[in-house]
Amino acid sequence: MVTLPASNAVGFRSERGPVLLALMLSTGLIAIDATILATAVPSVVKELGSFEQFPWLFSVYLLAQAVSVPIYSKLADTVGRKPIILVGIGLFLLGSILCGAAWSMPALIAFRAIQGLGAGAVAPMSMTIVGDIYTVAERAKVQGYIASVWAIASVVGPALGGVFSQFTSWRWIFFVNIPLCLIAAFMILRSFHEQVERKPHKLDWLGSALLTAGLTLVILGLLEGGHAWAWGSWQTIAIFAVGAAALVAFAFAERRAAEPVLDLSIFSRRLISSTTLVSIGVGAILIGITSYIPTYLEGSIRVVPLVSGAAVAALTLGWPLAATLAGRMYLALGFRTTVLIGATIALAGTIALALISPYPNPWTIGATAFVIGFGLGWVAAPSLIAAQSSVGWSERGVVTGTNAFARSAGSAVGVAVFGAIANAIFTATPNGEQVPSVVEAAGTAVFVGVAVTTALMLLAGLAMPRVRAEDLVAADPRAESAG
Known part of the structure; x- marks a missing residue:
């Protein structure tokens, strides 16, 4: 058992093992779900129909996750990390059960939103707790352990997705989450305890509503524009206009909120704003690769889901390998240089993917995916750790x-x-x-878009200030107690 006071949230070294194991298992919930569904899309579409709606299976999950993260993070700095991560696990469990029982594509999309609300708590709370209980020097190694969950999921997830799709039913993709949720919740309850100073708080409901409405409308316009209605139609113009207005109103509301759901003032800090832009790029690149490589390979050369899943698995094998090495890199070279090296590697991989995509082959696609994942592993962890290490407990969430x-x-x-x-x-x-031939062309166009996104992420990395990791290590009050 580890008890973490809010003022100095670190236990003795020997106490942190069970907590880390629980966090790895919790992360495994959303890691497996992210990799297991991509290979099953053709099977889901075959049973439920509506191929044109399949991007919503990913976007609604990610949208629900995105808009709920700021709320959970604000609450975590007020009521503590433990209750928030348990709520997330509970919602993810409920969403998984409902997804497995879905009777139509619209129902499955709606239930994926519930899963997303759960993932919106699990992912940031796992990273925040690591930031609480480990020092700057230790975090990259520990983040590498958590990233290794993605490696395991990259093998288990696509393999299970392929097996379920071919031999049983895609519905087991969601039912397999049930025991994982129950075990993770039990381990968190048993191993992780914290002492948090309770204080009154006021949720920013207006900001939350405006953020949700704005992002939903923008994504709706992007997904349905040119399909449900023409790009130049009044529907498209109205959706984008109202969505943009909601986001502008959100920005004004946050300036006046007593406890803003997303404190925009932190973006005045160059380190926070630049690493945030880097993270946007990481998210877009990751979803572009994991969502479209299986569809591209299965639709263009008719490979089985198990083979397309192996190609995706290569990306999430490269990622934790690089993340494990990233600690030595940023301690020696600095956060900015490490991020730039990783972004350059990822850019080389995405360019190669776009160039070879007219000649679909699971081996070459998997090789480029590995390179991209290796590059992203040197981008994601150091940029996050740099941002975490620049603030104290009260702002870390x-x-x-x-x-x-x-x-x-x-x-x-x-x-x-x-x-x-x-x-x-x-x-x-x-x-x-x-x-x-059409699936191949669509895949090539998407991969070109991913390469452009990677180039923009590299530019964001160039905007990072030169912060020396050793300065943050020296300033970390937990360095001595963890030593």
């Missing part, structure tokens, strides 16, 4: 949540943009046929 929100929002908008690109190509073909 908000800063970590902002980083997680940015990644989720980047994924949500990214899947909408990439979905719009793919749908535009399908719409331009006679009767919207999804013949191999």
Whole structure:
């Protein structure tokens, strides 16, 4: 058992093992779900129909996750991390049960939103607790352990997705989450305890509503524009206009809120604003690769889901390998240099993917995915740790949540943009046929978009200030107690 006081949230070294194991298992909930569904999309569409709606399976999940992260993060700095992560696990469990029982594509999309609300608590709370109980010097290694969960999920997830899709039912993709949720919740209840100073708080309901409405309308316009209605139609113009107005109103509301759901003032700090932009890029790149490689391979050369899943798995194998090495990198070279090296590697991988996509082959696609994942592993952890390490306990939940929100929002908008690109190509073909050549063309266009996004992420990395990791290590009050 580890008890964490709010003022100095670190236990003895020997007490942190069970907590870390619980966090890894909690992260496994959303890691497996992220990788297992991508290979099953064709099977889901075959049973429930509505191929043009399948991007919503990803975007609604990511949207719900994105808009809930700031709320959870604000509450975590007020009531503590433990109750928030337990609420997230509970919602994820409920959403998984409902998704497995879904009877139509609209129902499945709605239940994915519930899953997203759960993931919106699990992901940032896991990262925040790591920031609480480990020092700057230790975090990259520990983040590497958590990232290794994605490696395991990258093997287990696509494999299970392929097996369920081919031999049983895609519904088991969601039912498999049930025991994991129950075990994770039990371990958190048993191993993690914290002492938090309770104080009155006021939720920013107006800001939450405006943020949700604005992002939802923007994503709706991107996904349905050119499909449900023409790009230049009054419906498209109205949706984007109202969505933009809601986001502008959100910005004004946050300036006047007593406890803003997303404190925009933190973006005046160059380190926070630049790492937030980097996280947006990471989210968009990740969703573009994991969502479209399986559809591209299965639709263009008719590989089985198990093979397309292996290609995606290569990305999440490269990621934790790089994350494990990132600690040595940023301690020696600094956060900014480490991020730039990783972004350059990822850019080389996405360019290679776009160039070889006219010649679909699971081996070459998997190789480029590994390179992209390796690059992202040197981007994601150091940029997050740099932001976390620049603030104290009272702000760490908000800063970590902002980083997680940015990644989720980047994924949500990214899947909408990439979905719009793919749908535009399908719409331009006679009767919207999804013949191999058309699927191949759509995949190539999406991968070009991913490469452009990676280049923009590299530019965001260039905007990071030169913060020396050793300065943050020396300033960390937990360095001595953890030593």
